[in-house]
Amino acid sequence: MEVTPPLAVSIEHMGFRYPDNTDVSFADLNLQIIKGTRFGLFGPNGAGKTTLMNLMTGVLSVNEGSIKLLGQEAGTQNKEVNKLFGFVPQDFSFYKELSPAENLEFFGAWAGLNKAEIIKRTDELLHILGLEDVRNKPVEKFSGGMKRRVNLAIGVIHNPQVLFLDEPTVGVDVQTRQAIISYLHTLNDNGTTLIYTSHQLSEAEDLCEQIAMIDEGKIITQGHIDDLLKEHKHDSLEELFINLTGKAYRN
Template sequence: MSNVAINIQNIAFNYPGNNNTFFRNFNLQIQKGERFGLFGPNGAGKTTLMNLMTGLLSVKAGRIQLLGQEIKGNNKQVNKLFGFVPQDFSFYQELSPVENLEFFGAWCGLNRQQIKLRTTLLLDVLGLADVSDKPVQQFSGGMKRRVNLAIGVIHNPAILFLDEPTVGVDVQTRHAIINYLLELNKNGTTLIYTSHQLSEAEGLCQQVAMIDEGKLIAHNSLSNLLTEHKQDGLEGLFLNLTGKNYRD
């Protein structure tokens, strides 16, 4: 039985109207159960790659497989395998956490009883039980982040994609979210994570890939990369591999 969670083979991609191929013959393999960090400067292709892995964008050539299944053609079976916590809030502001989770749980194919059980568990674990019936638009940024996360894991996915899951939150919320992600991983969930919070990433990610201009420039365990490049932290490694010039 394969131990590969995500297999990216020789993909090519360019945005419509732009003839420059952003990814060309790009390959990457991520193992089941990894806490995998994807890093690079602004414009390096991190979010684009995540959108390709989740099927929000389609490759021009090559293939992407999640747990052995092709992610193309709106494959509903593949969609059940992963959860996605995007940087932008992806819920209905006028609805409560319970109503949001009911909607997205049904969209993921859960039945009413499964939705109720998962909703009760997630709202409790993520500290939202006391506000479960209030409109999300009244919430603080940190509470909204936790609602975003709950929606991403409502169906207990095998793979969880996280694009800046803690941006704009306080220290307590960041700590709570990271601890929850570590607990998910301990129970077998593969985490694919990208963030500019490099100190946070250092405590979360075991395996690291650095990309720049659509190219893979490093891929190894964090400890091996730090040793290889004689760095004592992820920020130093990042600057060593991608340079110190402005990249915005």
Template sequence: MSNLALSVNNLSFRYPGQAKDCVHDLSFEIFVGERFGLFGPNGAGKTTLMSLMVGLQKVKQGHIQVLDKDIRKDSAAIKHFIGYVPQDFAFYPELSPVENLDFFGAWSGLNKRTVKDRTTYLLEVLGLSDVAHKPVKQFSGGMKRRVNLAIGVIHEPQILFLDEPTVGVDVQTRHAIIDYLKVLNAQGTTLVYTSHHLKEAEDLCERIALIDRGEMVAYDYLNQLLERHGSKDGLEELFLKLTGSAYRD
């Protein structure tokens, strides 16, 4: 077994009815235990790429391998190893965090005992124990984000895909989430992460891929990229240098 968590080769994808590829001829690799950042302006194709990597969209051109398994052939097996925290909330607002985790834990393939233990642990770590039995619809945006994250990690995935996990939350929640992600990574979970908070990304990611209009613009270790492009002010300066400052949506 290689040390690759994920490898993407010559991946292209076009939505039905569209004239251009949304993702065009992308190739990159993510190593096991890595904190990998995927960045780009709005409409760059980040969410589509994420959907392809987690199996929400079918790969028609190119290849994706997750832990040495082809996503087209072994998607059922791959589902056991990956976790996904989508940008939009994806849970049942009428249910409490405990009830949501109970259901999603079962669907993740865990047994009842494990679900119970993991639920207690996650609610504690993410500061949701006091509201464990309240309907999520009554929660603030930050609390909902934490529930969204807890569901994505309940089965302790080997690779965790996070699509803007801190969007719309206050500084405290953002820090709590990032700190928890670092803990997860320290325990061996590979993180694949997208965000518009570039300062936060600088703090979290070791390697990054910058994509624009579906194509790879830059892909390397963050410090090497900054050095190569002379971006002393960090990722934001590099981002603007490589993608321009024109509106994208």
């Protein structure tokens, strides 16, 4: 008898439409992400990656079907499930007037940490992400790469079991990208499930084990990267991506 591995995310017959019907929508979408894996979600611009990410994190609510995170129903009203995951949105999601330490204090408290835990995790994260020297300076004066690291630190302050990352390395230099990817590997080694989107497909090949490609609100392929490359007879994820989604411009 086959044993079903524990799931980090389970999406069943999910349907979603924006109220004004101007953006991508999903119908009867099914997706399962195994706990502890490094999962990549890819697709051209406007494919629905960010929308799907927002649905999984409860920023948006589904119209039909269900999304479960670690077995619990996801959604804005379910605050218990929100303790289990972290989210690093594509846009900088912090208060630019505050310093990294002040941002971590605020978001740590909102994530449910107590004062001692916040102090401990703030020191750890600022050290790991190279922000110790600027811990008390306002974030608005930081470079793009430093802001990306602050964005990431806030997302992981409460040691989430599942971490959603929406293009976490966009606009950063090679050094920062490598530091971030290295830290994500460390998190995964410690048991955190990573669910990641990016347009950097070479980076994705380094980071992800499992991937899904979506386009126009539909999953067009999913599986282990090596298996997919073998199945479609391609040498790289980029070739596979172009083959499946075409060369036409997307908006």
